[in-house]
Amino acid sequence: MNRRRGISLIEMIVVIGASSIILMVGAGMLHTLMRSERVATESLVHATNHARLAEQFRDDIHAASNATIEGEPGADYALQITNPNAAEISYSQQGRLLVRKETVATQPPRHEQFQLPADVRIRFAIDESGPQKIADLSWNFADDDTTTNAERAARPPLNPLKIEAVIGKDHRFQEATP
Numbered sequence: 414m415n416r417r418r419g420i421s422l423i424e425m426i427v428v429i430g431a432s433s434i435i436l437m438v439g440a441g442m443l444h445t446l447m448r449s450e451r452v453a454t455e456s457l458v459h460a461t462n463h464a465r466l467a468e469q470f471r472d473d474i475h476a477a478s479n480a481t482i483e484g485e486p487g488a489d490y491a492l493q494i495t496n497p498n499a500a501e502i503s504y505s506q507q508g509r510l511l512v513r514k515e516t517v518a519t520q521p522p523r524h525e526q527f528q529l530p531a532d533v534r535i536r537f538a539i540d541e542s543g544p545q546k547i548a549d550l551s552w553n554f555a556d557d558d559t560t561t562n563a564e565r566a567a568r569p570p571l572n573p574l575k576i577e578a579v580i581g582k583d584h585r586f587q588e589a590t591p
Contacts, residue, residue: 459530466527466550467576469513473502474548474578482537492537492548504550506535539580551575 474480477494484490491505501516506529513525529535533552540547553573 458528462528463574466511469525470504470550470576471578473513474580475582477502477548477580480539480546480548480580482539490535490537492550504535504537509533511535545582546580547577548580549575549577 473494473496476496478497479495481493482491483493489505491503494502494504496502499518503514505512505514509529509531511527511529513527515523515525529552532554534554536551536553538549538551540549551574
């Protein structure tokens with residue numbers, strides 16, 4: 414009986430081909446896994462940032478004695494808030510950042526920044542139609558003439574954000590002084 418020793422060239426090619434297919438599928442899955450992890454991390458960072466912004470904005474508006482909008486949406490657009498303790502707070506957009514600046518007469522100014530998604534435009538509004546003044550901060554994508562359809566399609570999904578708060582809510586139970 415003739416015994417075979419070793420492996421043939423055909424067998425070796427089949428093994429190399431099968432292992433290369435397995436490696437390609439594994440590399441593709443690893444790439445997909447890393448991309449989904451990056452997207453999940455970005456979503457978590459944005460969600461945490463949005464929650465922090467909403468809490469800070471509501472606290473500022475509830476403690477405010479007055480709030481005004483200065484400028485038009487664009488370069489010098491800001492929400493100015495005055496507190497009874499002589500603090501001046503302003504919210505303004507600077508590129509991909511929403512900057513909160515708090516100025517108290519006896520202390521150095523305090524800055525806080527909130528990261529915004531790309532191509533987002535901030536809007537401020539004050540509604541005085543009801544019994545209480547309501548301030549809101551909202552955002553949506555800034556679509557201008559230079560934004561192409563391909564850029565719009567490549568954007569990550571973004572839910573519009575709207576934060577509303579009653580101006581001076583923390584002072585509603587204080588007695589009026591004569």
